[in-house]
Amino acid sequence: MLGIDDPQIWIAYVLCFLSAIACIIYGALKWNDGE
Amino acid sequence: MTLNTPLLGISVLIYMIVVFYLGWIGYKQTKNTDDYMLAGRKVNPFVLALSYGAAFISTSAIIGFGGYAGAFGMGVLWLVAMNIILGIFIAFIVFGSRTRRMGANLKAVTFPELIGKRYRSRFIQGFSGALITIFMPLYAGGVLIGGARFMEVALGIEYNTAVMLLAVIVAAYVITGGLIAVMYTDALQGALMFLGMGILFVLTYAKLGGVVKAHQALTDMAPLVPANLAAIGHTGWTSMPALGTPVWWTLVSTIILGVGIGVLAQPQLAVRFMTVKDTRTLKRAVLSGGPFIFMMAGVAYIVGALSNVYFMDTRGVIALDAAGGNIDKIMPEYIYSAMPDYFVIFFLLTLLAAAMSTLSSQFHTMGTAIGHDFYREFLMKGKLGNTITITRMGIATTIIISVALAYKLPPGIIARATAIFFGLCAAAFLPMYTGGIFWKRMNRQGATASLLVGTFASLFWLTFVNGKVASSLGISKAIFGVDTLLTGTWTFVDPILVATPLAFIVAIIVSLMTRPDPEEHVELCFKK
Numbered sequence: 001m002l003g004i005d006d007p008q009i010w011i012a013y014v015l016c017f018l019s020a021i022a023c024i025i026y027g028a029l030k031w032n033d034g035e
Numbered sequence: 036m037t038l039n040t041p042l043l044g045i046s047v048l049i050y051m052i053v054v055f056y057l058g059w060i061g062y063k064q065t066k067n068t069d070d071y072m073l074a075g076r077k078v079n080p081f082v083l084a085l086s087y088g089a090a091f092i093s094t095s096a097i098i099g100f101g102g103y104a105g106a107f108g109m110g111v112l113w114l115v116a117m118n119i120i121l122g123i124f125i126a127f128i129v130f131g132s133r134t135r136r137m138g139a140n141l142k143a144v145t146f147p148e149l150i151g152k153r154y155r156s157r158f159i160q161g162f163s164g165a166l167i168t169i170f171m172p173l174y175a176g177g178v179l180i181g182g183a184r185f186m187e188v189a190l191g192i193e194y195n196t197a198v199m200l201l202a203v204i205v206a207a208y209v210i211t212g213g214l215i216a217v218m219y220t221d222a223l224q225g226a227l228m229f230l231g232m233g234i235l236f237v238l239t240y241a242k243l244g245g246v247v248k249a250h251q252a253l254t255d256m257a258p259l260v261p262a263n264l265a266a267i268g269h270t271g272w273t274s275m276p277a278l279g280t281p282v283w284w285t286l287v288s289t290i291i292l293g294v295g296i297g298v299l300a301q302p303q304l305a306v307r308f309m310t311v312k313d314t315r316t317l318k319r320a321v322l323s324g325g326p327f328i329f330m331m332a333g334v335a336y337i338v339g340a341l342s343n344v345y346f347m348d349t350r351g352v353i354a355l356d357a358a359g360g361n362i363d364k365i366m367p368e369y370i371y372s373a374m375p376d377y378f379v380i381f382f383l384l385t386l387l388a389a390a391m392s393t394l395s396s397q398f399h400t401m402g403t404a405i406g407h408d409f410y411r412e413f414l415m416k417g418k419l420g421n422t423i424t425i426t427r428m429g430i431a432t433t434i435i436i437s438v439a440l441a442y443k444l445p446p447g448i449i450a451r452a453t454a455i456f457f458g459l460c461a462a463a464f465l466p467m468y469t470g471g472i473f474w475k476r477m478n479r480q481g482a483t484a485s486l487l488v489g490t491f492a493s494l495f496w497l498t499f500v501n502g503k504v505a506s507s508l509g510i511s512k513a514i515f516g517v518d519t520l521l522t523g524t525w526t527f528v529d530p531i532l533v534a535t536p537l538a539f540i541v542a543i544i545v546s547l548m549t550r551p552d553p554e555e556h557v558e559l560c561f562k563k
Binding site for chain 1: 108109120123124246254273275321323325328329333337
């Protein structure tokens with residue numbers, strides 16, 4: 001996948017992207033959450 | 036190669052003027068101890084995220100670990116995933132909110148003070164402060180070397196002068212402006228780093244024909260792995276090293292776990308959770324913190340690995356050969372060769388920002404550790420003068436130690452010095468920090484035992500078992516006549532895999548076997 005044969009590497013590659021995107025979504029959803 | 040152009044000189048000058056302006060604002064806004072030590076406990080979420088990320092990511096991550104990816108491939112991307120999930124998400128949401136609340140309840144102004152007050156122990160505060168004072172200069176010395184080396188290359192300044200110049204510039208705004216100056220300048224430096232690495236990411240993929248084409252070309256290079264590296268487990272730049280080989284153990288235990296877990300117990304990072312006024316700020320900071328780490332570490336490691344394709348296309352050699360066999364020179368060599376001139380200048384500023392933002396946090400943390408935690412609170416039992424004055428003297432002292440180390444440390448030490456400090460922090464601090472904020476039953480005896488066991492087990496493993504460190508120290512050879520007491524796979528295993536679990540077990544057993552801390556004190560610590 002993505003030109004990378006070893007699943008241990010492309011999973012890490014995709015996980016980096018997804019976790020960064022998850023941080024953006026979490027921060028946006030919680031922007032007015034919980035003074 | 037010297038890029039001594041007027042444009043670079045003007046860029047550095049403008050950057051320095053802005054840094055000093057922010058340092059001056061920090062000085063003007065510092066009215067009391069909370070301001071100097073914790074930036075007044077009211078930091079903005081974007082400043083927190085950029086400051087946390089910029090303090091965490093130094094030239095060590097970009098040059099040292101980026102070069103490691105150039106030599107050994109993309110397996111190091113697991114560290115990026117760990118850094119985002121554990122180092123940002125879990126750290127801010129789970130550890131951060133409890134740390135902030137307990138720090139405010141106990142009126143703690145440093146990480147060792149938070150732990151010391153949680154367990155009502157000046158010994159824990161003093162010992163932790165001493166540990167930071169003794170070992171953090173090793174990490175700061177490594178970052179100082181990284182910063183000074185490229186000032187030498189880019190500005191044509193002599194190396195020893197560059198070390199001194201860098202230390203004096205950072206010292207000036209840290210000593211005068213305290214943590215407000217540190218975090219404001221961090222935010223500027225973090226923004227520069229984000230932009231620089233973002234451009235590098237796009238330019239690299241564009242140059243190599245797109246994402247899939249670049250990766251496929253790197254995958255197809257697997258047969259070109261040098262025989263000596265293949266023999267110790269290297270299988271290619273888009274595959275993990277062979278399970279259980281020396282390369283695999285170094286990657287998984289020292290780099291992925293050592294740095295990935297060690298980040299949770301970094302005093303200069305944990306203290307930032309106490310600089311915000313509420314939990315909402317921590318949640319907001321996740322929004323920019325996650326992408327920032329991806330853009331720093333993720334891009335450095337992907338580009339480092341892909342530099343092999345560029346060097347093969349243009350020179351017919353792999354990256355390690357293009358850099359003359361020196362891992363630390365892979366990234367600079369790639370940037371100088373592959374990138375347009377205007378970007379090389381901007382990237383040098385990015386690296387200068389990365390070095391300065393990490394150094395400023397280290398100087399502030401070391402100064403508070405020796406001045407406030409060790410000298411004022413432990414040795415003098417809190418009965419001594421003004422915290423800010425003593426901390427300023429502490430910062431000046433530890434800067435001198437770091438500069439001396441930067442002159443003395445051997446070459447190629449940057450990434451290893453960083454990993455050693457991260458691993459030591461994980462073993463010494465993580466059990467009593469985690470237990471302290473999550474487990475009410477954890478008591479002073481358990482914390483003291485885990486601090487001592489974690490520290491000395493880590494140091495013992497480094498001195499007598501870990502192949503690279505033990506053989507270069509020579510202590511084991513002098514006492515026992517052998518480089519390492521154990522042989523085989525054990526010599527590649529990082530101390531974090533041995534000392535940290537041991538310290539956790541000791542913390543739990545000793546806490547359960549001894550009397551709990553007074554209930555009213557524990558209630559104060561955990562008060563909502």
